[in-house]
Amino acid sequence: MTDDKELRTRRRAVWRAAERSLWRRPTDQTIGERLAGLTAGVGEVSDPGAFPDWYGDGVVEELERRVAGLLGLPAAAFFPTGTMAQQVALRCWAERTGSRTVALHPMAHPELHERGAFGAVSGLRTVHPTTEPRLPTADEVRDFEEPFGALMLELPLRDAGFVLPSWEELAAVTEAARERDAVVHFDGARLWECPPHFGRPLHEIAALADSVYVSFYKSLGGLSGAALAGPESLVAEARAWRHRYGGLLFQQFPAALAALVGLERELPKLPSYTAAAKVVAAAMADAFRESPAPWFRVHPGIPHTHQFLVWLPYPSEVLMAASLAQSEETGTTLFHFWSEESRVPGISASEVTVAEAGLEWTAEDVKEAVAEFMTRVVREDAAHEAG
Template identity: 65%
Template sequence: MTDNVFDPGATRERRVAARRASERILSGSGAEATVGERLAQLAAETAGLPGLDTRVDMYGDGIVAELEGRVAELLGTEAAAFFPTGTMAQQVALRCWAGRTGNRTVALHPLAHPEQWERDAFSLVSGLRVVHPTREARPPTAEEVRGLEEPFGALSLELPLRDAGFLLPTWEELQETVEAARERDAVVHFDGARLWECPSHFGVGLPEIAALADSVYVSFYKSLGGISGAALAGPATLVEEARAWRHRYGGNVFQQWPAALAALAGLDRELPRLPSYVAHAKVVARALEDAFRSSGVPWFRMNPPVPHTHQFQVWLPYPAEALDEASVSFAEETRTTVFGVWTPSPVPGVSFTEVTVGASALGWTAADVRDAAGAVLRRIRADDGRADGGGADDGRAEH
């Protein structure tokens, strides 16, 4: 390999090592821990939880059943069932609704997780058919749901819509979209992998959000820092049927106590902190804007301009490998991690990254963010392939 050949694998190894050595981290989830470190962390986080002296779970009883009850209580639903993955939970939920409505067509956004990241599992495994209310990179509107040209049995709404920039509708828009589905005699399912951080944007609690839908899926490792796992919540009859399908799909795992314990710890530790993360994400986003403007970036995009949750996208007119090198080398030399991995966009020379504001970012002031982000950008040479702007004149045009 020559010095001019970009090696993503080597860059990833450097990024992980630099992040592990960092004393300050602005963005990320901390998934780089070793097995031993994660075991020690789990023991420390769960030391005060009740029921540790009871036997481990077997096929979903014990600590798993306790977690299910906790989720149902938090969401205000009749019941909840633990699933090893969200992919399985959502397939089961929508398969159950298809049987009950008599319609196997699901309306969802083309950027939603089942369309982007599940290898066509809806159709290949569960026999479901998908229609798209819109192809715009935003949540669908009530008018678009009403205007679908064919019947559909269920409307699935991803809250927030991650691949569009962690976007959420307003509370009023969400209510109207749900009502539009009801007018079409369809049930409503919330793809709530990151539902936990939505109350700040909507201005209502989790039970009020969940009450709009017929079923809700939530994740335990996104937002809550768990190991793995998900829950499907809704009416007791639906959850009972979902448990049967969970077994058929191979999800009735013999023991799941590590994931359940980590989820319970995350609900205790992270759920109360999420509003502070969401609030601080707005501070971080504004500080990054200031850094980009003062650094002479030809143009940039914050998506959304004001974060809806504690996560948002940053788009810059540089190749991903140049941004990765600048970010990693800065972390190696200063023990300060600002950005995670950069992803190339379809437009040559334009890249984006996802910023996740968590506990490690709360100690960062706006000045800290401006200084560190500006220092990363200064590492990119002028000839590193700046794009022509991709259609935007400058940063101010995007805000």
């Protein structure tokens, strides 16, 4: 554990010191820096002279109204975590539909990253209309052999490569669910990033669903927290369950203010990040083709959001060592983390995020960085094989 902590500390120090990066992670900032940034933004989004919230009033209510307005939905409730928000939402829908079965993708966040919370905590059962690395089609939903009360769609589907369907496909799949008398819930942790791909504003996207969850830290750089938006009756019931689940905190103003700052500052920039990600992904693909890598994949080839995946046929420890050495020795951070691809032995994957820091990069900058990175990979791989 000590070695892991020391390694995390070293990585943060290296990434903070890098002169160039595609993305500056909020978690690499110090407590003082985060507090200073929050204090500097408060005046843009709220009254600094107002009193802090008390069990969800004040600035928390401001945030809830803002989210409901952006999504074009009647009401919204703030939650400390998205895990809790979605558990509550689908529990409430189960009472209304009479079915505790939720259809979702096996790569969706609740299935991979929440320790079976749907079943263990809320008594929900999950089924999978498809196992393909994409969201289900209308036919797969319409023809699925088991009944379900709710269809949950993660937009974008992160673990498949931050992928999205087309607008026509999304509209068709929601209609197919309703043909089966099922409600539609959007796991919109990153919904803020979706308008450029769909060519539709947030409220039109949200209108396809019966309820929507959004996160405040994944795209917006907030401290924590989430919101559940939907019909007033659903949100009112969700507030009651939020209390029962332990989510009605005494004060939440730092998280609420950080969310409002993110909506004010980061939300308008997300389309530019997506445009930059397309340039970066194309340049990476060109550079890997000219590199000694025996195989690679940049997915999606044209990113749907400002995030995408890169796969390379090397052990994760080799790629991590090369990435960290590049950051430390050249001042350029191209990749942060690599992990073994569980479905394909010998392949490792990295999530690439392009945000404000990445807007400065040209295609040539990316190609040069990839070439330099691959030189290090070849050297590290040879040492790994020898050792």
